[in-house]
Amino acid sequence: PGLLVKRLYTQLLGGPYQRGYKAPADITQSHVIDIFHTYWPHAKLILGIRHPVRWYESLYNFRVQNLPDDQHLPHPTKLIGACGKRSFHTCTQKGDFAFSLFKLGKHNYPEPRPATELESLILSRYSSRVRARTKMEEIRLITNPVFLFELGQLGDSNTTRNEQFRRSVTDFLGLKEMLPPLPHRIPGMQQSAEEQERRDKLKINICDDEFVPVRAELVEYSQRTSQWLRSSFLPNPTVVVSSPEYFDQIMNDWMHDPCDKFKHP
Numbered sequence: 001p002g003l004l005v006k007r008l009y010t011q012l013l014g015g016p017y018q019r020g021y022k023a024p025a026d027i028t029q030s031h032v033i034d035i036f037h038t039y040w041p042h043a044k045l046i047l048g049i050r051h052p053v054r055w056y057e058s059l060y061n062f063r064v065q066n067l068p069d070d071q072h073l074p075h076p077t078k079l080i081g082a083c084g085k086r087s088f089h090t091c092t093q094k095g096d097f098a099f100s101l102f103k104l105g106k107h108n109y110p111e112p113r114p115a116t117e118l119e120s121l122i123l124s125r126y127s128s129r130v131r132a133r134t135k136m137e138e139i140r141l142i143t144n145p146v147f148l149f150e151l152g153q154l155g156d157s158n159t160t161r162n163e164q165f166r167r168s169v170t171d172f173l174g175l176k177e178m179l180p181p182l183p184h185r186i187p188g189m190q191q192s193a194e195e196q197e198r199r200d201k202l203k204i205n206i207c208d209d210e211f212v213p214v215r216a217e218l219v220e221y222s223q224r225t226s227q228w229l230r231s232s233f234l235p236n237p238t239v240v241v242s243s244p245e246y247f248d249q250i251m252n253d254w255m256h257d258p259c260d261k262f263k264h265p
Helices: 001-013 025-027 032-039 052-066 097-104 117-126 127-133 161-174 193-202 209-233 244-253 259-264
Strands: 046-047 146-150
Touching: 025 032, 025 097, 046 193, 052 193, 052 209, 052 259, 097 117, 097 209, 146 244, 161 193, 209 244
Parallel strands: 046 146
Antiparallel strands: none
């Protein structure tokens, strides 16, 4: 915590800044959540999620783009379940966003309660070693305000909703000026034309038939996350979303495989 504070204030010298940092993995680590609970109980958390099927496709292709030449990612069907050796932190189980968000304890509003059937299922999917660190009775409610968004909201073509999204973030952070339009950047290493062509051939289209087993696992996660967010996470008054009706519509879409979108208008 001390090192983080030092970095925040030495890298942004002076000025009326809202200081913060981006670290997606932090929300999955119980000890980091404990640090927030202890040292920064009022720090505002902005959490982004994406449909697990599309999230997995993006993560897999990102790894293909950025791994060193002598390292190779296993076939996606070999990465179903928990991450193991040589998985390069790429596996379907990381797409169980409900499990990560569960650790914030927001479901324990207004007071701790027994796990629901759905929550017991969320916890049961992990190994006994992980479950031992994530028992229902050991999860405490953290007071940090949370702004939750779905990735599709960042590029919403509806100008009214897009402006409302920026207004919602502005209000959540208490900014004096309206948040400007959000930039779009594609992360990743630049490769030579020949090497880029080779890597592009290794990237996947998650909607191909060979990945049906991968999608089946990820859709289980998307359905449970969608149901749990709406029933147990969003009702907490410290959790904010922009355009709630539209967010609920997105969560309805999470009940389906996005590759079958034409079957579910």
